[in-house]
Amino acid sequence: MLLKRSAVAAGALLALAPRAWAGDVLKNNGFKMCSDNPEVTVERFNLQYDRETQRLNFDIAGTSQKSEKVEATLLFEAYGNEVYRKDFNPCDEATKVEQLCPIPQGPFQAKGEQKIPSEYADMIPSIAFAVPDLQGNARLILKSVDSGDEVACLLSGVTNGRTTKVAAVSYVAVGIAGAALAASGLSALTAAAYPGAHSSGPGFADVMGWFQSMATNGMLSVQYPDVYRNFASNFGFSAGLIPWRSMQLSIDQFRNATGGNLTADSYEFLLKAHLVHDNGKVNASSLAKRALGHLFRRSLLVARDDDSSSEEDGMMHVVKGVQGYVEELSIPKSNTFMTVLLFFAVVVAAIAVGILLLKVILEVWALFGSFPSSLKNFRKHYWGMMARTIVNLILVVYGIWVLYCIYQFVRGDSWAAKLLAAVTLVAFTGVLAFFSIRIVLLARRYRGRNGDPSVLYEDDKIWRRYSLFYDAYKRDYWWIFIPAIVYMFAKGCIIAGGDGHGMVQTVGQLIVEALMLILLLWHRPYVAKSSQWINISIQVVRVLSVICILVFVEELGLSQTTQTVTGIVLIAVQSTLTGVLAILIAVNALIMCLRKNPHAKLREKRKSYDDDDDDGENLTAMDARNSLLLDGAARKATPDSDMTGKYNMTGPYEPYRDHVPTNAARHSRYASTTRLIQPPSRSPSPEEHPQRGYGVAY
Template sequence: MLFSVARLRLFLSALSLLPVVTAHQKTLFTSSVSYCAPPENLLVEQFDIAYFPANNSIVFNVTAASVQANVNVSANLFLNVYGLRPFNHTIDICTLFGGALCPLPLYNFSGHETLQLPSSVDITKHLPAIAFQIPDLEAFVQLTLTETSTGDLKACLQSTLSNGWSTHQPGVSWALAGLALVTLFSAIWQSFVPDSLAPARLLDLLGLYQLIASSGFFDLNYPVVYRAFAANFSWTMGLFSQSAQSSMQRSINSLRHHTGGRLADASQGGTTALVNRKLSPYSQPVSGGAAAFAIPPSLIASAKALPKVNLASLAARTASAVEAPSVRDVQTVTGSSSNLLEAGVPIYANTVGIATANAFMTAFFSALILLAVAAFVLAVSYGLIILATRRSQSRWLMAIKARFPIIAREWGLRIALICYFPLVTFALYEWTLKDSWLVIVISVITFLTIAGIVGYATFRILHHLRRSSPYLLPTDLPAMSPLFAHYRAPRYFYFAFPILALFLRAVLIAAGKNAGTAQIILVVIFEALLLAAYIVCRPGQTRRADVLGVFVGIVRVACAGLLIAYIEPINLAPIPRVAIGFVVLVVFSIAVIVMFLNALWNLGLEHVWRRRPFNALRSRSGSSTGDDQSALEKGANSEKSKSDVRVSAVAVDERPRNPTPTHNEEIDPAVRQTYPAFTPTTTIAEPSSAHSTDTSTSYGHQIQSRWRLATHTRSSSAADSTITRTPLSTSYGPSPVDDTRPPSPSQFGHSRQPTIEEERLSHP
């Protein structure tokens, strides 16, 4: 019987016996084993089988126990590959080992062996060629043992198959981390560069990573290939791949169990066997039933009491023995047990070796480690700057020292934005589990802290825009620039939309964990609204930035729309479901590559492409005021640091059309002019004639006005004093002459005819 099981396991296990290089050969081997019917007389503890098509051979390693006497069984092998059923074969196990297994002996027996199949049994002709090459194969073999005399089902095992290829690879995760490190380096050293978008692109890249990771959190029937692909990005959500028995996981398990936690820990043998059988790869009905059950404790006790026998001693080996594969315990999955993994966060977290109940605490510790590393780097950097300024008083170093507190606060806000979505998502999800009371308390405090930091910064910026000009944000709130610096000043408010979208996404993941249809439909609506808002607002500083934002928005909407195909009620066939999964992962991969190329562009590729010197990065406006010029935000008119050091700013690409200053600007002393104070003692130049006008006026000289002449009105009183007239400007003609005659009419701005009295006074 074991050997019939071995056949179904054969298809896969052999691969597990060989080095990594062997995994690239055409091989099928068991990746998980679980019961599909209550065991009555057979208890399987280990079951590993591999099939090598090159020589048509099978390698198996089985440990099982038979607890009933005089039971003759026949074995049936059933193969399912992407919904296809190419192989369904009944095996007479009485012909194996010279009939030593008929009836099944009352032993706890084990054995490993290599069997050379006869030429009449060609398994490859029943399998599609793609089964040996496609990553994350969705195939399983079912073994049922039926009593020959009564037809009763005595045992049922299901084994998923793998060919050694998978989209979940440590190398992929390291490559993604390498891209993020390059972007991080660009963001750090360009924090001091005016108008640099590199720090903003770091948040954009990590945001895309987190979006891809969270796309596997919904209650959908994902294909295995997409689950594996999304698991490559788990580290961006604070879920670093690790063993279920790692020190961190064991510490979290101990913490939970000592504070009221009752949920199951992560399984050491993998997650596939614990997947709900309604989901992929068990999405097709199988013969023999797929009922969930628990193994009776009496059966386990009876099996342990049996003597142990090695099957190798029952018959001569048909081939040389090979090294036994690693032990893999057979899992028991019940409909009400706590170890059943539903779609979404449970399968995703367990795939990377983290129990569902440990997801929040793992992300929490990851955030603490990130915060500690960032604080250490900032402290060391500031210390080095202090030492450098003591040895050299260069203006460049002094400018960096003066601006460093603001830069440190900016990076503190960036770290909060990076941790915002993971911590909010897992904190909300932890509340739905109702597990450890201490973990719940920690999650509440963490949620309030991270939401408070991001929410406070959002409120300050939006409140500032209500009472001041958006062009003054870089001056008034420089430490909050990670939220708005990469947007145009009139569209600074757009940053609130992505933050709101992330919060709503976290709420859907947690609150709708059993409603996949509602989850994905609402996500599509949110993503479409976010894309529409971006197209309408066009918040990017440049046209390239707007094109990139629209491209990423289209990718998000398209991939969210394709995930609708994974809603369970749709019951899409396995092959189309896998094809859609490949499309989604390819689209997301292209988006990651585009974001990385954009990071390289901001790192300096732009200047190589345009053949500009790299020192142009110090001031893209070309009007730097010195080495101490601080970083400027695009579109700003001026910037002032907290240390009252004013820095002149020049707009790079555009100038605000109608800026509204909120304070009076100090006039440059260089353009001040001191005008002579008016004195009532003036002399009016002698006109050349009564009917002529003064033609000696010129731009830049003071001209006469009527109110000046009002002080020279003649009085009929004898007490009138003599008025001395002096010229108002040296450019008005000849030297002044003492005269008591009234002014000429031309000096009043018009040429009326003089009166008789004026004629008499003019010509005595």
């Protein structure tokens, strides 16, 4: 009952409307001979049971070495437990099958239907018709009536037609990611001109990071129940795994020309093979099972002629881990990196074309009229905007990029693919390392001179160039982006390097996720409270997800029922968080439309502080506000009272004694203390002594 309720809850949360045939139906999907030396060889074996009519339809064809009467036993197992057994004689009147009474010598076929008595039909539990991705199998055993010896044994997987692998789920997830991208893009455009302004969560990076977590969870080499494995495959798009027939064929040709082996590792091979997931022990049951959705998807991808069905068409292809995840999406394991690389190139090209097109539109607009001032900043800095967007994209995909590059190194194959993996991994890591080092050096420089790294948040040019790394964090925790990058790198290394070793992958992931959660809880580094709790909640669910995945580790040896219940609970939890993210995106979009731009309000407040500071800086010894007639206490109460000690009261034409106000002094709202520095003996550079605007970043 718990299993059924959990499945229903998970479906309601993320529109997991499973495909199903009309009515409550169980049917087999493929078969395998399970006899050592069968006297009867079967070429076709189809069963379908309708609970509503309680009728069993069958279609069997094969060849027998001799004519003989047989008795049959039909067994049904679900999650490792036998739930149904029926013995019948094809020659009895109640269960008579003319074509099998007796089995003729040579070719034979039997087709028909039988009414299953209620006492037997009631033995099949209701859960078998309700739970998605049923893990069950049917076994048909034929024994000779005369000798009692087994003459044939057939083993077949059973499905109820329901699955958590639904295209609608991917479409909903893509819609959520698209909404987050639109909201993040709008927030970035409006905040670019307002140093220190932060964007509210959840942003595009938050959403894509969460979807990537669900996708990579499905790549671990553990005994996943089909219900969770299929659910995780819905989020393959977030990891760049989008099957495209022409692209896969082109990659196959590229690999073939650069030392790759296509014998059992190509797109055409996958079209003909039936995937079997190796859960550490490939038994007869797992070999018998074919994924109906898997075959259906391939029939849509390519139309094959009738004569293309051959012995190779029934080939069982054993997979696990990363290979199992990507090949379920019709992407050969050695094509994985090249697939992601090509899609990344397509996205970068689309970004470049889009930004350049917008630039052209603005230029034409400027010739015939004036456009909003909010777009002037983009028009002026569109090259920087393009570079910032590409760097942001690298930051979003860095974790899975590390995974695919290392997986390419481990699996080998084409030397050109390995070279491209090495070059891109070094390039991406170098880009992130460059920005990290640059930001750290700037922070250290200004901390030493001004007492804090506030310049990272206040200088226009520095903010525009580097803020994508730290804009969501508080000023004291600008450095959190560095452990976040290390966290992504570590996860990719653990999943790819530990492929095939589920315990190593799971324990390694648990350690990394737990350390990240501790870091977030200890510092709570995010500026916005919404971002604070959203990111902490996402990290908590990540840790809980990895703990649940421990249930699927082969070494623990837990039952299939326990694993399936855990898988459905995991689906429910992850679907709930996904739904919450979607709601928060909608709420934030509504708030952005209704309230005044908070970044503009921040700029107005800062401008008012700057105006007050300007008044203080324009004081002279002859100014009435510097009169000795003013009460001392009153002067101390003024905003510029901290500057009175800088004036030489004995010399009317010497307003400054030895010191000048620094950035921290002028912006006392952001600094806890005011420090004074000795003016340089030469004309200072913008970085050595920043004036209004603080100069440039380089």
